[in-house]
Amino acid sequence: MCVGLLALSSQAQELTLKTVRQANSLVKYDPANADQPGLCHEIIKAVERVDPGLRFVGLDKLAPLKRVERLLADGEVDVVFCLLRSPGRERQWRFLPQPLYTVRQVVAQRVDDPRQIDSLGDLARGSYTKPVLVSRGTILTRRLDAANVQINEVSSEREALQMLVMGRADAVYGQDVNLLRHMRDAQLGSKVRLGRVGFGDDMQYVAVRTGLPAAHEERLMQALRRLDREGVLRQLADKYR
Structure with missing residues (x-):
């Protein structure tokens, strides 16, 4: 009961996180397409629906992948959705453990x-x-x-x-x-x-800047876990295949 009340109290508080939209990746972001505005775009909006106090700003900003990585490494954005993990990237920022797709x-x-x-x-x-x-x-x-x-x-x-x-x-x-x-x-x-052969399956994750408060990470993780538990992440991934 206490844990549930704490979660509700946390979600009632306003929290705004800075992000950025990756260029040249229509599967991830295509806001001009009303039917398929992008898998990552839809995941972000789903997070905002399950936690109405959590908001992401910066989706109006477009940057190539290398620039996205630099913004995150420099702490100019708080979070980037839909990135692959690698040892080099994990030395620069953190990944939340919940896979997206x-x-x-x-x-x-x-x-x-x-x-x-x-x-x-x-x-x-x-x-x-x-x-x-x-x-x-x-x-x-x-x-x-x-x-x-x-x-x-x-x-x-x-x-x-x-x-x-x-x-x-x-x-x-x-x-x-x-x-x-x-x-x-x-x-x-x-x-x-x-081709008929796949060369490996990879998970896409949410990356967060070094120094993002642990409470902010946990709040985002709670929303992602709920989307996973309710099957929303799977449904969105299937929509884009």
């Missing part, structure tokens, strides 16, 4: 390309003819570097898929939800396919 690393190829890419070794061998395209600034590049895959970083999955269709590359490495979204938007289903 899962993404799978996959390869996109042209439909008329008969090659089957079943391993990173296959991908590496083909990359010496034409480098593999990957979005600039993502931690996916580190995995490809470790596997000796030759890469060419581009601004977005959308640009990468356009280059793939034009024959300027033979493979795009990215996250399934992002690639599928761009394939649907550009009506590339007859020209581009995803």
Whole structure:
């Protein structure tokens, strides 16, 4: 009873946290799309619904991923939704333990390309003819570097898929939800396919700046746990697949 009363008292207090919207990631943020305004955008709004005293400001600000990381590391924003964990990132800020959704690393190829890419070794061998395209600034590049895959970083999955269709590359490495979204938007289903093999599943998390008060972290975690318990996180993730 006391714990419940404390939780209600905490939620009644106003708390505003600064965030920022990641550019070139329509799956995460696409506020101009009324039907699918972005998975991360919808998670943020769901958090605000279950805790009406908790508000996030800064969604009107747009920044590329590298800039988002710098803002968080410098403490200029309090929280960023939907980031992958990595040792390098965990040295700069903290991640809340509640996963938001899962993404799978996959390869996109042209439909008329008969090659089957079943391993990173296959991908590496083909990359010496034409480098593999990957979005600039993502931690996916580190995995490809470790596997000796030759890469060419581009601004977005959308640009990468356009280059793939034009024959300027033979493979795009990215996250399934992002690639599928761009394939649907550009009506590339007859020209581009995803490979049959996944190269690892990763969880997306909420990252918070070093020095954010523990009480603020716990309040955000309470809201996320409730969304997970009520199945909201799963429903939102399914909506974007």
